[in-house]
Amino acid sequence: MSAHRGQWSSKLGFIFAAAGSAIGLGNIWRFPYIAGENGGAAFVFTYLICVIAIGLPVMLAELALGRATQRNPVGAIETVHPGSLWKAVGILGVLTGVAILSYYAVIAGWTVGYMISSAIGRPLDFGSFVADPMAMIFYQALFMIITIVVVSGGVEGGIERWAKILMPMLLVLLLILIIRSLTLDGAFKGLEFYLKPDFSKINYNVIIAALGQAFFSLSLGMGTMMTYGSYLKKDDNAVASGFQVALFDTMIAFMAGLLIFPALFAMGKDPAAGPGLVFQVLPEIFKAMPLGNLFGALFFLLLAVAALTSTISLLEVPVAYFVDEKRWTRKKAVWTVGTATFLVGIPSALSLGANRFFSSIQFPLIHKTGFLDIMDFIWGNFSLALGALLLSIFVGWVWGADRALAELRQGAVDFSWQGEGWKYLIKIICPVVIFVILLNLFI
Numbered sequence: 557m558s559a560h561r562g563q564w565s566s567k568l569g570f571i572f573a574a575a576g577s578a579i580g581l582g583n584i585w586r587f588p589y590i591a592g593e594n595g596g597a598a599f600v601f602t603y604l605i606c607v608i609a610i611g612l613p614v615m616l617a618e619l620a621l622g623r624a625t626q627r628n629p630v631g632a633i634e635t636v637h638p639g640s641l642w643k644a645v646g647i648l649g650v651l652t653g654v655a656i657l658s659y660y661a662v663i664a665g666w667t668v669g670y671m672i673s674s675a676i677g678r679p680l681d682f683g684s685f686v687a688d689p690m691a692m693i694f695y696q697a698l699f700m701i702i703t704i705v706v707v708s709g710g711v712e713g714g715i716e717r718w719a720k721i722l723m724p725m726l727l728v729l730l731l732i733l734i735i736r737s738l739t740l741d742g743a744f745k746g747l748e749f750y751l752k753p754d755f756s757k758i759n760y761n762v763i764i765a766a767l768g769q770a771f772f773s774l775s776l777g778m779g780t781m782m783t784y785g786s787y788l789k790k791d792d793n794a795v796a797s798g799f800q801v802a803l804f805d806t807m808i809a810f811m812a813g814l815l816i817f818p819a820l821f822a823m824g825k826d827p828a829a830g831p832g833l834v835f836q837v838l839p840e841i842f843k844a845m846p847l848g849n850l851f852g853a854l855f856f857l858l859l860a861v862a863a864l865t866s867t868i869s870l871l872e873v874p875v876a877y878f879v880d881e882k883r884w885t886r887k888k889a890v891w892t893v894g895t896a897t898f899l900v901g902i903p904s905a906l907s908l909g910a911n912r913f914f915s916s917i918q919f920p921l922i923h924k925t926g927f928l929d930i931m932d933f934i935w936g937n938f939s940l941a942l943g944a945l946l947l948s949i950f951v952g953w954v955w956g957a958d959r960a961l962a963e964l965r966q967g968a969v970d971f972s973w974q975g976e977g978w979k980y981l982i983k984i985i986c987p988v989v990i991f992v993i994l995l996n997l998f999i
């Protein structure tokens with residue numbers, strides 16, 4: 557390994573960074589609203605299957621390739637299979653990072669706006685907040701700048717230490733809020749919607765939404781976990797770490813649902829309200845509890861931090877590419893990519909009412925309305941799934957599942973028969989299932 561590349565200071569360093577990337581708005585903002593739009597419990601059931609059968613094997617594939625090559629996604633593929641078209645998979649990951657970050661920063665900006673409004677005790681009306689162009693662009697820019705400053709200053713010291721304290725706090729706060737939500741009048745109906753599956757509701761839309769959400773939430777399909785895996789030491793147990801990250805991530809998403817749906821039904825709101833869902837429901841929960849403003853401000857602060865550890869990882873992939881492959885300085889890469897990402901994100905920022913064109917634009921194939929929703933489907937869902945498909949073929953067949961397994965077994969000697977099962981999943985099940993699901997999109 558070259559000297560300028562860092563390594564995680566400890567095994568926990570990796571787990572916190574990778575869990576920090578995975579846990580974010582995907583769990584608390586995206587998971588509940590996508591579940592709400594896709595029938596609740598039937599979606600949750602499908603989601604869990606996608607995480608276990610598809611997400612986890614792809615996670616291990618990314619970690620193996622990253623650790624074996626110690627490179628960014630483009631460089632990693634180039635190392636294993638020089639001069640081939642497979643490099644394009646890495647490039648797709650770099651582009652996807654920019655595209656997801658462009659609208660992710662918009663939503664992350666909302667959490668900052670809500671944090672301030674709770675702190676000063678002036679509740680925001682969601683509809684008018686997101687229709688205010690100045691506020692939208694201000695908060696989006698603010699969040700991008702924070703991300704840029706952290707990524708250019710080096711991730712290890714500050715953010716690692718912060719995340720170690722704040723992530724557990726988020727967990728505790730979630731527990732407290734869940735209790736409040738579950739004890740609201742009429743909460744039970746929400747619990748039923750969330751946990752009692754009506755299997756007849758599982759259709760193609762539910763399946764593709766669940767698969768996309770699994771990749772989004774676990775930060776898979778664009779090389780994030782490959783990049784983070786590249787900082788692992790050879791004697792680290794990548795398998796156990798991958799499992800732990802997936803488990804934490806799924807637990808937090810599950811808890812977010814337990815928080816949102818009981819309250820939502822107690823208030824008689826529509827579960828299919830879309831991207832604004834949690835921002836409309838959460839303030840009502842805070843209103844219904846003592847010290848609500850304080851809890852609200854604290855919750856949105858922790859959510860903003862969770863989002864920050866994810867935006868950092870989104871920016872890190874394109875930055876690592878420009879630093880490693882194009883020999884840019886880190887500072888130049890961070891500011892150039894960050895500024896471009898901000899500009900790409902402006903239409904998303906204006907697409908919830910601030911600008912008529914971006915708010916009403918439609919995308920034929922997928923029945924999505926509004927620029928942000930369309931971006932989220934194309935990049936946050938389709939492109940990650942496509943990336944995961946290509947990566948599983950690359951690792952399973954081009955690099956070779958045996959070589960990948962040998963890499964994983966370094967530091968994980970007990971990955972014996974499970975490892976054989978993993979080979980089968982990554983070579984056959986993952987590619988076939990993802991391919992069939994994506995194919996259906998076009999017919």
Ligand code: PHE
Pocket residue numbers: 577578579580581582583656771772773774775776778780866867869870
């Ligand atoms: N997993 C992050 C979340 O749930 C989002 C993300 C996706 C981060 C892809 C990196 C790569 O919020």
